[in-house]
Amino acid sequence: MTDLTAVKAALRTQHIETPSWAYGNSGTRFKVFAQKGVPRDPQEKLADAAQVHAYTGVAPTVALHIPWDKVDDYAALARYARDLGVGIGAINSNVFQDDDYKLGSVTHPDPAVRRKAIDHLLECVDIMDLTGSDTLKLWFSDGTNYPGQDDIRARQDRLAEALAIVYDRLGEGQRFLLEYKLFEPAFYMTDVPDWGTAYAHCLKLGPKAQVVVDTGHHAPGTNIEFIVAFLLREGKLGGFDFNSRFYADDDLMVGSADPFQLFRIMFEVVRGGGYGPDSGVAFMLDQCHNIEPKIPGQIRSVMNVQEATAKALLVDRDALAAAQQAGDVLGANAVLMDAYNTDVRPLLAELREEMGLDPDPMAAYARSGYFEKIAAERVGGTQAGWGA
Ligand code: RM4
Ligand code: MN
Numbered sequence: 001m002t003d004l005t006a007v008k009a010a011l012r013t014q015h016i017e018t019p020s021w022a023y024g025n026s027g028t029r030f031k032v033f034a035q036k037g038v039p040r041d042p043q044e045k046l047a048d049a050a051q052v053h054a055y056t057g058v059a060p061t062v063a064l065h066i067p068w069d070k071v072d073d074y075a076a077l078a079r080y081a082r083d084l085g086v087g088i089g090a091i092n093s094n095v096f097q098d099d100d101y102k103l104g105s106v107t108h109p110d111p112a113v114r115r116k117a118i119d120h121l122l123e124c125v126d127i128m129d130l131t132g133s134d135t136l137k138l139w140f141s142d143g144t145n146y147p148g149q150d151d152i153r154a155r156q157d158r159l160a161e162a163l164a165i166v167y168d169r170l171g172e173g174q175r176f177l178l179e180y181k182l183f184e185p186a187f188y189m190t191d192v193p194d195w196g197t198a199y200a201h202c203l204k205l206g207p208k209a210q211v212v213v214d215t216g217h218h219a220p221g222t223n224i225e226f227i228v229a230f231l232l233r234e235g236k237l238g239g240f241d242f243n244s245r246f247y248a249d250d251d252l253m254v255g256s257a258d259p260f261q262l263f264r265i266m267f268e269v270v271r272g273g274g275y276g277p278d279s280g281v282a283f284m285l286d287q288c289h290n291i292e293p294k295i296p297g298q299i300r301s302v303m304n305v306q307e308a309t310a311k312a313l314l315v316d317r318d319a320l321a322a323a324q325q326a327g328d329v330l331g332a333n334a335v336l337m338d339a340y341n342t343d344v345r346p347l348l349a350e351l352r353e354e355m356g357l358d359p360d361p362m363a364a365y366a367r368s369g370y371f372e373k374i375a376a377e378r379v380g381g382t383q384a385g386w387g388a
Contacts, residue, residue, distance in 0.1 A: 002339075007313045008351050013277050014058040014309060016302050017089040017284040020045040021065050023295070024384030026251075026288035032385060033291060037374035040381035042069040043080055044374075048295050050084035051370055055361035056302045057352065061089035063137070063284055066124055068094065068386070074130035088131040090177070090239075090284060093124045096141035096185070097386075104142040106162035107155035107191045114158060121166045128174055135239070135282060136166070137212060139179040143186020143193075155191050160201060167205045177212035177238035177282070178202055182219055184249055194218075195227045202236055210238025214286055215254070215265070216245040225264040232272030232281075239282030240265075242305060251288040253297055255304030262304065263340050266312035275309070295371070299361050303348070310344035 023045045025034050039045040042064070049062040062081065071077050078088050095105035095117040103109060105117035124136050140159070144150050166176060180198040183190055192198055195211055202209035211231055215224060231237035244250065244257035255262045266275075274281040283305065289297035316335055323331035349359035358364035365371075 017061045019063045023048040038383040052298045061087045063090040065092040078131040090135040092137045107142040107158045136176040143190035175208040179212045181217035214241035216249040225268040229268040241286035243287045253301045262308040266308045315339040
């Protein structure tokens with residue numbers, strides 16, 4: 001039997017990081033639909049993120065994206081966040097939106113462009129120093145569109161060289177997470193396409209380099225929980241960028257497309273010791289709310305992760321181990337499915353009440369009048385989006 005008090009205690013310490021860019025406008029390459037009340041600056045994004053934390057109690061940090069969240073005084077921004085009740089989480093670098101990066105950033109054939117990209121990554125570490133963030137997230141859109149366009153192996157050399165420079169710049173208690181993605185925007189070859197490539201580079205560099213698993217960055221059918229189990233075992237799972245996908249990198253709300261997959265992932269996290277404040281695994285959301293309202297979209301996503309985590313924690317591990325040991329295929333599968341099929345919503349409602357929160361975060365936020373307030377106040381200026 002699983003101890004429900006222990007499950008609740010574990011859920012109370014959950015830490016899910018929301019991304020600043022989820023609060024801004026986003027869309028597809030066809031259209032960005034602007035929404036009312038969208039933040040005009042990083043401070044307003046932080047204020048919205050603070051709402052998500054206020055109603056869920058488990059989203060205490062916000063990831064920044066540079067230069068989308070560029071400010072003159074990062075220490076002041078961190079203080080501003082603290083006053084709102086949230087902290088600055090991972091610093092996400094951006095070497096994919098400058099004209100110079102047409103043929104790549106750190107893998108570009110021109111050393112001047114590589115230098116520019118590396119300088120940006122080092123600037124992100126400076127921002128970590130100023131904000132107290134301990135995590136740098138590296139995602140490279142680098143790749144090629146046509147066979148023969150560039151030398152695949154030389155690009156790996158350039159990547160390794162850049163990563164080593166950034167790695168050496170990391171201070172005490174700082175780390176970087178290397179993100180992989182199968183394809184897009186490059187359509188023929190991507191320089192960091194999969195976890196194996198990311199893992200190999202991180203392994204060579206040392207303990208401050210770890211892999212981040214963006215759940216939307218795999219080929220359809222990929223067994224993501226296997227990757228999670230493997231990386232955790234090797235001490236190389238740095239965290240997640242959670243989102244859902246049906247086709248490609250859809251960035252839909254986590255747990256919306258395949259809640260069972262999210263449960264399986266969270267089970268491997270729990271099983272592998274990746275859950276809890278000292279695990280070193282960051283649970284971040286990397287999503288875009290193109291058509292749904294943004295703050296409720298984030299609240300729903302946080303709740304989806306909580307539900308999957310609760311179910312994963314409910315798995316009767318002793319019964320599972322016994323069935324596995326006995327070769328009881330159906331029994332073992334039933335133990336897992338029993339946990340997955342448990343309705344954990346009452347348990348989470350109870351937990352929220354114990355935490356002094358409303359048991360229904362979606363309804364509480366809707367009642368709060370915050371949306372009406374920002375819709376009325378945030379008029380004029382330029383709404384934040386991918387580029388501001
Ligand atoms: C990329 C990648 C990064 C995120 C950007 C916005 O696809 O997932 O993590 O920073 O999108
Ligand atoms: Mn991501």
